[in-house]
Amino acid sequence: MPRLQNTVLGYVARKGAKELLEKLKAGREPARFSELYIPSVFATPATLVARLKELENIGAIVRVSNPHAIGAGGVVNPGEEVKIRYKITEHGTKILAILEELERVAPG
Numbered sequence: 001m002p003r004l005q006n007t008v009l010g011y012v013a014r015k016g017a018k019e020l021l022e023k024l025k026a027g028r029e030p031a032r033f034s035e036l037y038i039p040s041v042f043a044t045p046a047t048l049v050a051r052l053k054e055l056e057n058i059g060a061i062v063r064v065s066n067p068h069a070i071g072a073g074g075v076v077n078p079g080e081e082v083k084i085r086y087k088i089t090e091h092g093t094k095i096l097a098i099l100e101e102l103e104r105v106a107p108g
Contacts, residue, residue: 011054012095016041020051021060021088021096030064030085052086060092 011017019041024031033048042048055061064085088096 008058008095011058012060012099014051014054016047016051017055018096018099020048020055021092021099024061024086024088025093025096030087032083032085036086055092056086058091058095059089060095061086061088 012021016038019038020036023036023038027035033045033052036052037045037048042051052061056063064087065083
């Protein structure tokens with residue numbers, strides 16, 4: 001049996017995961033790293049990086065970049081800035097709904 005910490009529930013139960021999903025769902029556009037960093041939630045930027053990677057690994061969010069920035073062979077096109085942004089997926093929206101329902105039925 002897998003350990004809870006290495007499951008979807010384990011990842012979304014970590015500090016900051018729900019806040020990230022909420023922030024991404026509330027935004028109309030994909031968000032940049034600097035827009036997602038909440039000092040009161042994430043002790044360091046490295047903590048935010050860890051949460052983003054975990055949520056991406058379980059399919060709750062995806063990374064998107066400027067489609068014109070990356071050319072053939074993964075080379076950055078001259079004059080184009082690579083802007084990585086994050087957006088919530090349909091799976092992430094469903095996970096967030098489950099978390100919100102858990103809070104509703106078992107507050108505290």
